[in-house]
Amino acid sequence: MQPPSRPSLPDPCAGEPAPDAPDGIEHRQIVYRVLFDRPATARRLAAVAGACRFVWNEMLDQQAQLYDMARMCGAKPPAPTFFTLGKAFTQLRRVTPWLQAMQYVPVRYTLKYQTDAWRRFFRGEGGRPRFKRRGRDSVTIPQDVRIRDGKLYFPKIGWLQLRRRGGNPYPDAEPVQAVLKRVNGKWMATVCYAVAAPARPDDGTVTGVDMNVGQVAVSDGRRARLLHAPDSRRLVARIRRYQRRLARQRRGSRRRERTRRRLARTQRRVAQRRRNWQHQVSRSLAGGTVTVEALRTRAMTASAKGTAEAPGRHVRQKAGLNRDRAILATGWGGLRTMLAYKAPRLVAVDPAHTSRTCAACGHADAASRRNRANFECVACRHADHADLNAARNIRRRGLARLHGEERSHSATPATRETDRRLAA
Ligand SMILES: [Zn+2]
Incomplete structure (x- = not known):
């Protein structure tokens, strides 16, 4: 069979x-x-x-x-x-x-x-x-x-x-x-x-995109900027409230059913907003080649829980953070998919060390990433928003891939499909 x-x-x-x-x-x-x-x-x-x-x-x-x-x-x-x-x-x-x-x-x-x-x-x-x-x-x-x-x-x-x-x-x-x-x-x-498939004219630009919780950082080679996802904190707070209420209410009761419907409606609104925003963002980026990080497989992602031998630190704080993330930040897959069909070309690059490498001098050091938002290179003192720095690195890797392909004459039509699969 x-x-x-x-x-x-x-x-x-x-x-x-x-x-x-x-x-x-x-x-x-x-x-x-x-x-x-x-x-x-x-x-x-x-x-x-x-x-x-x-x-x-x-x-x-x-x-x-x-x-x-x-x-x-x-x-x-x-x-x-x-x-x-x-x-x-x-x-x-x-x-x-x-x-x-x-x-x-x-x-x-x-x-x-x-x-x-x-x-x-x-x-x-x-x-x-x-x-x-x-x-x-x-x-x-x-x-x-x-x-x-x-x-x-x-x-x-x-x-x-x-x-x-x-x-x-x-x-x-x-x-x-x-x-x-x-x-x-x-x-x-x-x-x-x-x-x-519609024709997708390529305007020759190469953009690097770094996706993070609540925002994406974009670098087009001249400047880098942050695009913030719509602020859904109030809706997320409402979702939490409904979830707590639901946990208290008796199974099968009419009140519980009403809460469930309201919860579902609020969740749909958050998803709809995010989707609209992703459509706008992908449209604005899709003029030329777009470079993103290849998805990390489970083996590449160090989980907060850690392993039995080496339990992770800050597991509790991260658990709280992850709950909000689960509501807010799911669905970068949606943006990737949109980019894959809107952009003339989507390149997925190796995600290793994009956030700890200096976009100015290339020095890679975890200490350069001062905190969530700030990057300051320990070698050359170059300072930038951490996500913008990452977006520049991602763009550079995309360019390297493109140039490598030109040299080896391997820019076959299959490349696009490969990249798509990588991005998926
Ligand atoms: Zn540097």
Whole structure:
């Protein structure tokens, strides 16, 4: 059994960018609300999504046992493949009659997500795959997506009405994949379209971008500046208040339900604001080449918790900081994705020591980074805002990469894709 040949749309819960597309084609994701003609239709969709969750959890249970057993014996844990999971899935279907009645293709696609999740885990790019809870279900139509007259066809269920303000911006594009997901009791469909890649004129500039909590630093070679994210502190405080209230309220009560709705609405507002801002920023930067730091994998990131042998310092303070970060600073992935499709070229460079290297003399020393905001080189006394200094370094590394490519004549069309993948 081969994995589906279609590009895989990432799990929408993971918040990942759209998959790579062949040359001249790009994938764009559009989110629609799904409306049902009657409650029974929604229940049938929920049943398929429930089957996906069931398969995910069963497979995960098996794989987790294999993993733990191997670890206990000191052996190398086996990495599941689409093939091995496929065999286990066939077995599971054999002993689970109700599963046989479910739509085969969408349910089997769960295996693809699980294979990817384990692969990311083994590469150190993600945490250990987790069990899925009821209530946040999703189901994927991985191929042969049919959309007609604003309706999406779901196998064995029928045509589902899609609604979106502004309609479909790509009415002529081919839908490649659709992920249906229940958010706060409402069904949303993320449809991935294959669209012709627009021409992106390159104005020749090279910009370095350093992303930090609440702001990005940008250097275009002449000057460097800070772009501040919208101030959402009041909304974040409100989110905290709702969360505390929610913790006190009795489960299943009407008051609790009201708090939950308000919390969700406030969270949406924060996300929406951030998204708008990211669109503005990415638009303003996307005239030429944009350089960002390649994402740090788990192995590269020293966590605040530290290890059992070397526990981290300031764990408590960092825990508090991280809570706010979790609300405020998630979603640089969004900005990266936007830059990847708006800029003529996105280069991802090695992130090591960008914040402790002097942009003036190149001396690298942790002591030069005086504190969060201030950089003063211990060698040449050059002083700058720490993030601006980092943005200059990132730009310089981007330039080095570009020049290196020119010398080796390796600036092939593939480079852009590679860079995108690196950036993703
Ligand atoms: Zn210096």
